[in-house]
Amino acid sequence: MSSSRGRGRPRSQEGVDRREAIITEARRQFSQKGFAGTSVRGIGREVGVDPSLIHHYFGDKQGLLVAVLDLPVDAPAKLAEVLTGPEDGLAERVIRTFLESWDGHRPAFAALVRSNLGESATDMPVVGFLDGVLIERVAQRLEGDLLRLRADLFASAVLGLGISRYVLQLEPLASASPAQVAALHGPALQRLVEQSAHP
Amino acid sequence: MSSSRGRGRPRSQEGVDRREAIITEARRQFSQKGFAGTSVRGIGREVGVDPSLIHHYFGDKQGLLVAVLDLPVDAPAKLAEVLTGPEDGLAERVIRTFLESWDGHRPAFAALVRSNLGESATDMPVVGFLDGVLIERVAQRLEGDLLRLRADLFASAVLGLGISRYVLQLEPLASASPAQVAALHGPALQRLVEQSAHP
Numbered sequence: 001m002s003s004s005r006g007r008g009r010p011r012s013q014e015g016v017d018r019r020e021a022i023i024t025e026a027r028r029q030f031s032q033k034g035f036a037g038t039s040v041r042g043i044g045r046e047v048g049v050d051p052s053l054i055h056h057y058f059g060d061k062q063g064l065l066v067a068v069l070d071l072p073v074d075a076p077a078k079l080a081e082v083l084t085g086p087e088d089g090l091a092e093r094v095i096r097t098f099l100e101s102w103d104g105h106r107p108a109f110a111a112l113v114r115s116n117l118g119e120s121a122t123d124m125p126v127v128g129f130l131d132g133v134l135i136e137r138v139a140q141r142l143e144g145d146l147l148r149l150r151a152d153l154f155a156s157a158v159l160g161l162g163i164s165r166y167v168l169q170l171e172p173l174a175s176a177s178p179a180q181v182a183a184l185h186g187p188a189l190q191r192l193v194e195q196s197a198h199p
Numbered sequence: 200m201s202s203s204r205g206r207g208r209p210r211s212q213e214g215v216d217r218r219e220a221i222i223t224e225a226r227r228q229f230s231q232k233g234f235a236g237t238s239v240r241g242i243g244r245e246v247g248v249d250p251s252l253i254h255h256y257f258g259d260k261q262g263l264l265v266a267v268l269d270l271p272v273d274a275p276a277k278l279a280e281v282l283t284g285p286e287d288g289l290a291e292r293v294i295r296t297f298l299e300s301w302d303g304h305r306p307a308f309a310a311l312v313r314s315n316l317g318e319s320a321t322d323m324p325v326v327g328f329l330d331g332v333l334i335e336r337v338a339q340r341l342e343g344d345l346l347r348l349r350a351d352l353f354a355s356a357v358l359g360l361g362i363s364r365y366v367l368q369l370e371p372l373a374s375a376s377p378a379q380v381a382a383l384h385g386p387a388l389q390r391l392v393e394q395s396a397h398p
Contacts, residue, residue: 152372153384160359173351191387
């Protein structure tokens with residue numbers, strides 16, 4: 001289970017209803033205003049609850065979006081975990097953790113891709129999340145020049161990896177172990193991470 | 200214009216009708232039997248034309264699939280062109296050619312992605328094409344170990360690049376020049392190409 005699911009789950013029926021109301025309103029606001037334009041305070045105002053209750057149930061705005069998207073993997077938490085380690089081997093750790101996290105949820109990954117690559121893909125909450133949270137965190141972790149472009153490329157490769165493995169199911173990629181894929185692809189994507197390559 | 204569009208285009212109405220009949224039958228067979236299971240001979244038999252006429256109109260089976268998919272870019276020809284050059288800088292050339300080819304056809308790329316990532320993505324002709332033609336050619340060009348897995352990873356990164364640039368339109372990636380993206384991403388993906396890294 002992801003940490004956001006266990007955290008602050010209400011025990012009473014009233015609590016459950018309130019939690020659902022928060023998720024419904026958050027989904028509406030994320031869809032209309034994007035990730036950056038949505039605030040916990042604004043959601044609390046619409047639902048009529050104190051923002052502290054939203055923080056209690058979902059942690060922060062990212063945790064709320066994880067709940068709205070019904071992600072089986074708490075991607076921000078997983079990413080934060082691997083980004084705190086040393087620069088050496090960073091790309092390999094990201095790839096391995098990505099695959100180990102999603103391998104048990106292949107249909108969920110495929111559904112996420114399908115439901116978010118439609119005509120208005122650029123307005124999708126999940127794209128704002130990818131751009132404003134995941135890529136942003138990778139960019140913050142990098143040093144040197146062209147941080148954001150390098151982070152975009154890094155994320156694009158991981159996205160392509162997920163689509164090729166879980167949606168298109170290309171072989172032998174779809175069946176290779178996370179460790180083998182990470183050992184092979186890690187040193188390639190590591191080139192985007194290392195400052196020495198982009199002084 | 201792609202070479203398959205100019206080549207062997209019929210001038211008479213009867214020729215146009217025959218060409219359309221071939222494309223219709225080819226679309227049916229590619230969808231039912233996949234790329235590998237479809238033959239020019241079998242299509243000719245169903246339509247009632249000699250296979251040599253199909254070769255005259257479309258070149259080979261790959262050219263026929265390019266016509267069926269109505270691709271604005273003759274991907275096999277472009278890929279063959281860059282693969283014939285030296286190993287040095289191969290990844291950079293592939294990325295640059297990929298972007299220069301598709302930058303003028305962004306909506307077509309997005310439409311191709313959307314119409315081929317559905318529930319039965321693994322049965323889609325375009326996926327068989329990616330797997331059986333494009334990745335196959337990259338694998339044939341590589342030396343060393345794990346050829347097919349390395350080619351899968353290479354293709355997955357290029358696919359992710361196209362989706363991030365043309366569908367999700369992540370910035371600054373979507374607006375960066377093909378040359379800049381290729382110069383940055385090329386050395387990374389080159390690690391998958393080089394034999395020395397995979398003895």
